[in-house]
Amino acid sequence: MNNIPSVFWLVPAASITALAAAWIFFRNMMKEDEGTVRMREIAGHVRKGAMAYLKQQYKVVTIVFVILAAVFAFMAYVMKVQNPWVPFAFLTGGFFSGLAGFLGMKTATYASARTANAARRGLDSGLRIAFRSGAVMGLVVVGLGLLDIALWFVILNAVYDGEQMALVTITTTMLTFGMGASTQALFARVGGGIYTKAADVGADLVGKVEADIPEDDPRNPATIADNVGDNVGDVAGMGADLYESYCGSILSTAALGATAFAMSGDMQLKAVIAPMLIATVGIFLSLLGILAVKTKEGATMKDLLHSLGNGTNLSAALTAVATFVILYMLKIDNWLGLSFSVLSGLIAGVIIGQATEYYTSHSYKPTRKIAEASVTGSATVIIKGIGTGMISTLIPVLAISAAIMISYLCANGFDMTMSAASVSKGLYGIGIASVGMLSTLGITLATDAYGPIADNAGGNAEMSGLGEEIRHRTDALDALGNTTAATGKGFAIGSAALTALALLASYVEEIKIAMIRAAESGKEFIGAAGAMFNPSDAGITDFMEFFQVNLINPKVIVGCFIGAMAAFLFCGLTMGAVSRAASSMVEEVRRQFREIKGILQGEATPDYGRCVEISTRGAQREMVLPAILAILIPVIVGIVLGVAGVLGLLAGSLATGFTLAVFMANAGGAWDNAKKMVEEGNFGGKGSPCHKATIVGDTVGDPFKDTSGPSLNILIKLMSMVSIVMAGLTVAFI
């Protein structure tokens, strides 16, 4: 292990620091008072529902993991088309991701009543508890992610020490543990997304529209399920999603670095640990940012907004600076260029966040126009929202395109020749840009997870009858989260695209490794011209020519078509799932209103448990088909259309999936805020026909922005991961 440089030990140190800080934040939050008996009772209901859901989900996921691990073990030990460590790496990836989700959600469900209670003292007290509890999620995710990476790096280093191409083997093997994280994330995002929106849509359709009772009213039987949904969808689901992006970006960049610098002596090791070190610094700076978020007693809304915004901006800016320092001190080749690669990713993230803000906030024209369209009814609200969402894809696509080109060119010294060496270095630059975007995940995820905690605090306040003023404060906290979350979303979606692209490139590396292994067992590869193809000597562009991965190869085009379709199909299935699960919820709520006398008069307690159960069962049932498809499509394409088809598939799903995800997220966000704008008293205000029209928009937008849209993030990364893990199988079919 003497080949590991001492600076590497900062990596596990950072992850342990993150976990320790999370533990302290958790303990401090638990010391707070949970409020009145009623508040504790409601928080208990939500906590119980959330944990029941998570238990149920982990059951399904465990079955899937056992099956997949068996398949990988078969491929590794019987078919010998895979590295023997893969099944274990896969399992730890899944386990740590699940653990992060569990801890984050547990914290969130303990924090909501305490936030509501603290909000009775003032806005700032509420903010501190909610935000620090959100930070638990952020820190647990980055801490566990980096811990898993560091552990495997140490283990595999010991195993492969001194072997030829050790670092390439190590990094490509580690990459497959991302498959465990992806699979876990898929179920968490899709299942959680269906759960939360089935409950939300169901609660709104009967409660708000039919029975005319406000949001979070305790008379609504689906209201607990709705609050549970915020936790399982927005906390656990999002945490697992970003855990996966975080690990995926670091691992794929390490793998690309091992190849790009394979011939550069000790530069190779530096290239492999550089992404880990950037993440390490990101953790320390995130922690700094989190601690910077504090306000004086009696702070105004504007103070709070500044405080929260300053925390994230501070972390991001310092990370940008720190990257220059780290890469310089590492004495890595072209450190300046690589630093600019990271910078291009960060800037793209900021631009996407700003564009999201512009298209979804009702301070700007697009959303105001949607609210205005409510004058002619719900149909025009929908048409306008879809149109706006589609147009809003322009800036994010241009920003990510610019980041791709700039990070590529900065990393290879503006070399456009497309020689194998320059391509590898350029791709490493794209990877490291995605690491840069995700390095401050500790704090950006904190601002994200803070939102549902504040939302739940509001629910708790409403159901406990804490009164108008407290509810106003929790609403303000919630609105605050929505505003700062735009930047976080920009980074999440932008980094998913860059990570997926890095994974696409890593796929070629995995194919190379699989071919070398197959060649060692005597398999021969004959090129188009009839010449022997030696994978060991070949650069990345030689593989492109060998597999004819160009755009007049019909296999590539067909792959592209299927990739584009997969994104739509996946969204369609999750939309359908929400509508089916929401229908069951609507029927149940109507049944309770009809059969349990006195609910609407507040004289009888609704059966909250039934609704929680319906959402849980609906989500479990509905998440299976999309999940299976996401795993099977790349396998089938790999077997039928080979490497060319898989690369077409990944490119098609990446381009279409990213654009579709931006469209759905922004349309959904814009509808939500158009409704809020009407609720603030415009176009007739609450209860007016315009309000009803915007509620339709908001209801349609719910699965857009919280189920289908975010699930696409997982889809594009998971399909790449599956392809990577199945590379050996694909090669066996050549």
Add this chain to the structure above:
Amino acid sequence: MNNIPSVFWLVPAASITALAAAWIFFRNMMKEDEGTVRMREIAGHVRKGAMAYLKQQYKVVTIVFVILAAVFAFMAYVMKVQNPWVPFAFLTGGFFSGLAGFLGMKTATYASARTANAARRGLDSGLRIAFRSGAVMGLVVVGLGLLDIALWFVILNAVYDGEQMALVTITTTMLTFGMGASTQALFARVGGGIYTKAADVGADLVGKVEADIPEDDPRNPATIADNVGDNVGDVAGMGADLYESYCGSILSTAALGATAFAMSGDMQLKAVIAPMLIATVGIFLSLLGILAVKTKEGATMKDLLHSLGNGTNLSAALTAVATFVILYMLKIDNWLGLSFSVLSGLIAGVIIGQATEYYTSHSYKPTRKIAEASVTGSATVIIKGIGTGMISTLIPVLAISAAIMISYLCANGFDMTMSAASVSKGLYGIGIASVGMLSTLGITLATDAYGPIADNAGGNAEMSGLGEEIRHRTDALDALGNTTAATGKGFAIGSAALTALALLASYVEEIKIAMIRAAESGKEFIGAAGAMFNPSDAGITDFMEFFQVNLINPKVIVGCFIGAMAAFLFCGLTMGAVSRAASSMVEEVRRQFREIKGILQGEATPDYGRCVEISTRGAQREMVLPAILAILIPVIVGIVLGVAGVLGLLAGSLATGFTLAVFMANAGGAWDNAKKMVEEGNFGGKGSPCHKATIVGDTVGDPFKDTSGPSLNILIKLMSMVSIVMAGLTVAFI
């Protein structure tokens, strides 16, 4: 001209036959009685409005054509980066396309009142007039399209007779006349689509929803504009769209044939005229099919359906058989394989049509479920419709993928080696499959154009007060059109995808020609390894390697991203256009109801002209931005990212555009039929809350299926065409 084989003269003969038959059908229709004074008057209003619109549109288009022709002339004569014939070919393409739209629409506007009047005698009389009038459009489109192709082939043959590579130069030059047709189609589809839906949505929102008066009620000021819209959008717009697909498929296949068989002596000429001959036979068989559509007096609805279906199926089946015969008699290499290529395209078209029928007809589960979702309100109707539309992309994408692979492999003798020769032959197979799908356009377009004629006849009957029974008959004729149109739509969208793919391949040929021309003027091309690249000796796969058009080239990936985004942006702009134009219409109708006393009592005549004017102005204003974007995007990408970027752009827009188009068309169709299902008395029938919920779905679906979705067809073809025409410019920047 002795090098043109005598069999070629069948091509102009067929086109003249088609035009003559169209003339006869037109004369016969004109001999029919146009009905009562009121009927003539209303038909006159519609005709006047339609012609006024077309005149306005042609004004805008003329300006665009003058500018573009000047640009092309500059490129050809000053910059010398383009063939000198291009500006002229461009202009004739545009002129003939415009002429076809004009003639088809003129016929349609004369036919509607006559159809209504004939329907007073019986269903079958109505069918004959409407269908034969629709056939005028179909025959004019194929007649003029093939005439233009034949003319240019003869002219260019005389010019380049005996030169080296004459056929390659001729076919690649002819291909650019498709650019004229594309540009014309863009404005016709986008402008017409915005017009028709602005009027329709505007008329429905105020008329049906607010004032509670039925469709096509003469008291509704927007009703004439609505009927005009059917003509300008569904007749003229669709005609121009398919004119472009028809010419594009024949021309790109001819260009691919000239390259694929460049070394095969007289086989090359056969390969070039084979697509023209398949189209020729298609014209004769379409005519046969059109004449076969007749029914006995007193025919039932079922008889009519059979009659119409038989006509199209007969033509398609006979064309499949005839293809085997033609290719066999031409003694073209691998005639059997190429015949199977055509067959695979036809079968894919049928499958896409069947899938469309399944997902949009309320005889099947998906649409019934959407209608069922109306029980929980309009939001669930929208969610369910969007989900269904997205899922419905599965089968069309798989069908088109299978057609691509099969037509490619059949045409090159199942050669998977990707050698340049085998790729060229395979691509020719894909092209010829698209020609097969479009060869019976004469009759499929007749069934399509028949729909709006029957729809207008219904409008005329309603406004003239012809009574319930006649209106029932025209409704039946309209419904009949919707059913048979599903197959037509399958062919239209499937062939657009295959044509776009053939155009993508032709783009590489154009680049080759441009590079050869540049090399002749002394330009040198240096490959990645530093070796000289000689475009004259290079096969299509060599160009892929020279330009590094593979999927790890960031330029290709960025192109893909921009292509996917362009499809969404284009849809978003057209959706926004419809909503803006519809808003003006709503305001105008409300104003008239308010200011002109006695309209709703039927005592005063509304100001129809104002509404027609608003739609016209709205469409003209709104079509400019999307049109400019569609033309500029490929030019900018070509200059910034080069050939690799353009091919990425085309592949991305093709895969995403096709999938998005299927999604939008099917979601729109399903909403339409879900509403009809409720109107037939299900879930409470007309006027019930469920009916109101499905009306929202239908209104949202209007721009989906009639504006944005169909416009995507044009977008993907036009971007390819622009790239082709700009190839010389792109090469100048290398």
